[in-house]
Amino acid sequence: DQQVKQNSPSLSVQEGRISILNCDYTNSMFDYFLWYKKYPAEGPTFLISISSIKDKNEDGRFTVFLNKSAKHLSLHIVPSQPGDSAVYFCAASASIYNFNKFYFGSGTKLNVKP
Amino acid sequence: DGGITQSPKYLFRKEGQNVTLSCEQNLNHDAMYWYRQDPGQGLRLIYYSQIVNDFQKGDIAEGYSVSREKKESFPLTVTSAQKNPTAFYLCASSISYGLSEKLFFGSGTQLSVL
Numbered sequence: 001d002q003q004v005k006q007n008s009p010s011l012s013v014q015e016g017r018i019s020i021l022n023c024d025y026t027n028s029m030f031d032y033f034l035w036y037k038k039y040p041a042e043g044p045t046f047l048i049s050i051s052s053i054k055d056k057n058e059d060g061r062f063t064v065f066l067n068k069s070a071k072h073l074s075l076h077i078v079p080s081q082p083g084d085s086a087v088y089f090c091a092a093s094a095s096i097y098n099f100n101k102f103y104f105g106s107g108t109k110l111n112v113k114p
Numbered sequence: 115d116g117g118i119t120q121s122p123k124y125l126f127r128k129e130g131q132n133v134t135l136s137c138e139q140n141l142n143h144d145a146m147y148w149y150r151q152d153p154g155q156g157l158r159l160i161y162y163s164q165i166v167n168d169f170q171k172g173d174i175a176e177g178y179s180v181s182r183e184k185k186e187s188f189p190l191t192v193t194s195a196q197k198n199p200t201a202f203y204l205c206a207s208s209i210s211y212g213l214s215e216k217l218f219f220g221s222g223t224q225l226s227v228l
Contacts, residue, residue: 043118089157
């Protein structure tokens, strides 16, 4: 039973436009969320995070939005660049757990077309 | 360069054979983790270790074993008891075991059954 879901396996966007990647979760105890980016044959690398006390966190071209009532978060990339083409994973954790345990979504493959 | 090194990149297992995946980190991180990724699914936690000589089962530990004799090393053995070992295996570490610590990942090992 997946507690974190990324329902879009892939997304194609034109260079310069906005990319919006979505993530839904079912566990209302989750209070910390991260996005990871993964290139082929490499491990995931940390992109951006957000705590449940916020509803938005911004880092350059990347912004994560959190809607706690809908149990939904999204990653916006503006403007999208061809180098952003990768698989993006969202992950969630809860401070009630006694250790640093993350639940991961299945990933969304983003293709940014030149 | 600091990082996490996983080897080999590709590994083949015969029926009834145990195989060991290597994970070494030079980040001086206390906590280390093993995840498994299957196509279309998120990363699932196999084992984790807070400190040297200590490790705990994750969500899918059956058929796997680990050791943590050195801070830098956290090898994973896939035993013959694991009936469906074909997957992509990712090792990760974090500075501490504390909550909300982001994970640093290796580049992964693809294990296949002959």
